[in-house]
Amino acid sequence: MKRTTLYSIAIVLSLLVATQQNLAQGNAALYDSKSFSSQETIHLFNGKNLDGWYTFIKGRGRNNDPQKVFKVDHGAIHISGEDWGCITTNNEFKNYRLVVEYKWGEKTFGSRANNARDNGILFHSKGEDGGYDGTWMHSIECNVIEGGTGDFIVVGNHSNDYMLISPAAPEKQNGSYIYQPGGDPVTINSGRINWFGRDPEWKDVKGFRGKNDIEKPIGQWNKLECVVRDSEIFIYLNGTLVNHAIYTKPSEGRIQIQAEGAEIFYRRIDLTPLPEIPPFVPEG
Numbered sequence: 001m002k003r004t005t006l007y008s009i010a011i012v013l014s015l016l017v018a019t020q021q022n023l024a025q026g027n028a029a030l031y032d033s034k035s036f037s038s039q040e041t042i043h044l045f046n047g048k049n050l051d052g053w054y055t056f057i058k059g060r061g062r063n064n065d066p067q068k069v070f071k072v073d074h075g076a077i078h079i080s081g082e083d084w085g086c087i088t089t090n091n092e093f094k095n096y097r098l099v100v101e102y103k104w105g106e107k108t109f110g111s112r113a114n115n116a117r118d119n120g121i122l123f124h125s126k127g128e129d130g131g132y133d134g135t136w137m138h139s140i141e142c143n144v145i146e147g148g149t150g151d152f153i154v155v156g157n158h159s160n161d162y163m164l165i166s167p168a169a170p171e172k173q174n175g176s177y178i179y180q181p182g183g184d185p186v187t188i189n190s191g192r193i194n195w196f197g198r199d200p201e202w203k204d205v206k207g208f209r210g211k212n213d214i215e216k217p218i219g220q221w222n223k224l225e226c227v228v229r230d231s232e233i234f235i236y237l238n239g240t241l242v243n244h245a246i247y248t249k250p251s252e253g254r255i256q257i258q259a260e261g262a263e264i265f266y267r268r269i270d271l272t273p274l275p276e277i278p279p280f281v282p283e284g
Contacts, residue, residue, distance in 0.1 A: 040272075040273070041270050041271065041272045042270070042271045042272070042273070043269070043270055044089065044255070044269040044270065044271050045077060045266065045267075045268065045269040047072075047075050047267075048072060049072055050070065050072065050077070050087060052089060052090055052091070053087040053088060053089055053090065054087070054088055054090065055069070055070050055085065055086075055087055055088075056085050056086050056087075056088060056129045056130060056135075056136075057069065057083050057084070057085035057259075058083065058084045058085055058130065058133075058134050058135045059134070060083075060085075061129070061130075062129060065083075065085075067080070067082050067083055068080070069081070069082050069083045069085060069259050070085075070087050070259065075267060076265040076266060076267040077257075077265065077266040077267075077269075078105075078263075078265055079119070079257070079258075079259050079263065079264050079265070079266070080107065080109075080259070080263055081107065081108065081109050081112075081119075081259050081260060081261045081262040081263050081264065082109050082110075082259075083259060084135050084258075084259060084260060084261070085135060085258075085259050086122070086135070086136055086256040086257060086258050086259060087256065087257050088125065088129070088137065088254050088255070088256045089254045089255045089256075090254075091254070092252055092253050092254050093228075093252065093253070093254075093255060093271060093273075094228070094251060094252030094253075095228065095229060095230065095252075095273060095274045095275065095276055096228050096271050096272060096273050096274055097225065097226070097227050097228070097271070097272045097274060098121075098225070098226040098227075098228065098255070098269070098270070098271050099223065099224070099225050099226075099268065099269075099270045099271075099272075100121065100223075100224045100225075100226075100266055100268060100269050100270075101221050101222065101223050101224075101266065101267050101268040102119075102144065102221070102222055102224065102264055102265060102266045102267075103216075103218075103219060103220055103221045103222060103264070103265050103267075104117050104146070104218045104219065104262065104263070104264055104265075105218075105219075105262070105263030105264060105265060106218070106219075106263060107262070107263040108206060108261055108262050108263070109261050109262075110261050111261065112260065112261030112262065113206075113261070114205065114206050115204045115205065115206060115261070116145050116146040116147060116148075116203075116204050116205060116206060116207075116208050117145065117146045117206065117218075117262035117263075117264070118143075118144075118145045118146075118258075118260045118261060118262050119144040119145065119257070119258050119259075119260055119262060119264045120141045120142060120143050120144050120145070120153070120257075120258045120260065121141070121142045121144060121224070121226065121255065121256070121257055121258075122136060122137070122139035122140070122141045122142075122155060122255065122256035122257075122258065123139060123140045123141070123142065123226070123228060123233065123248075123253065123255060124139055124140050124248060124250045124251060124252055124253035125137040125138070125139040125253045125254040125255065125256050126138055126139070126161075126162075126250055126253045126254075131157075132155050132156075132157075136155055136256055136258065137155075137253075137254065137256060138155055138156050138157055138161070138162050139155045139156075139162070139253065139256060140152065140153075140154060140155070140162065140164060140233070140245070140248050140250075141153040141154075141155050142224070142226060142233075142235055142243075143192070144224070144258075144264070146206075146207065146208045146209070146215070147198065147199060147202045147208045147209065147210045147213060147215075148194065148195065148198055148202065149195070149214075149215045149222075149224070149237055149242075150195035150214075150224075150235045150237050150242035150243045151192050151193065151194045151195050151198065151243065152164060152166065152179075152192060152193040152233075152235075152243055152245055153191070153192045154188055154189055154190050154191065154192070156189055156190060158189055158190050159189060160189055160249065161249065161250070162189060162249065162250070163187060163188065163189040163248070163249050164187075164188060164193070164233075164245040164247060164248045164249070165185045165186065165187045165188075165245065165246050165247040165248075166179055166185065166186060166188075166193045166243070166244060166245045166246060167179065167180055167181060167182060167183035167184065167185055167186075167244070167246065168180055168183045168184065168185070168186045168193060169183055170183070170184070173194060173198065173200055174200070174202070176191060176192050176193070176194050177191075177192070177193045177194065178193070178194045178195075178196060178198065179193055179194065179195055179196045179242070179243045179244060180196060181196075181241075181244070185246060193243065193245070194243075195235070195237075195242040195243045196242060196243070197210070197212035197213070197214065197242070198210065198212075199211055199212060199213070214237045214238050214240050214242065215237060215238070216238065221267070222237065222238055223236075223237075223238055223239070224236070224237055225237075227274075228251075228274075229274055229277060230251060230276060230277045231246075231247045231248050231249070231251045232244070232245060232246055232247070232248070233245040233248055257269075
């Protein structure tokens, strides 16, 4: 897409930035735990089976998982990573708080056997199963990867059907933008916005840990909290805000959880619906 087109979109949508930042800062109570007490939480994982989800394996399709890449074991979803694919919710969602608890396993496979353990949660998933590289639906991803959990990735088709805007630091890091609260908004329809503390010396090697990493060591449980409100997404890792998209397109869809060559466990996947943000009406 032409640079001028992206720039024009950024100018138009940047008019919303002040409003969005005020909502994020001035109305922080919207996102504390008390604000969800009156909403009924949906347990997307019931602790027993994969009801509410279907599997998709690259080259095999829906609900054809002979290797048992996705299975429930001792109250957790065990994703072996042996084949590439995902579990996908049967339903679409918008305006919610998603809380997951995960930990890395030891095993890695295939082309990523010696690379950083990799996974991801894909929001606003639309279109055909495997529409992206025969593996995932087009979507907006919160990456779950050693050293980079909380990075945003646009899993799109290089059009404005899948895009996001995030405040970013003025200088890129190894060719990618870095989230910076209060930074100038940048618009992407491919590529990534890295979480604020990603190590500039990050390497795609198994076991990588950066000096500022918030993710816990292998084998320990992490809490990833994703607040999806209107067109915004806030990502919290173990209680720290690590990334924030002030605008995404689309703003609703299915949720996917990847298998991407690394063993990982999810013991909690809870979704709490949120009320929509009322339309902004200027004063005066």
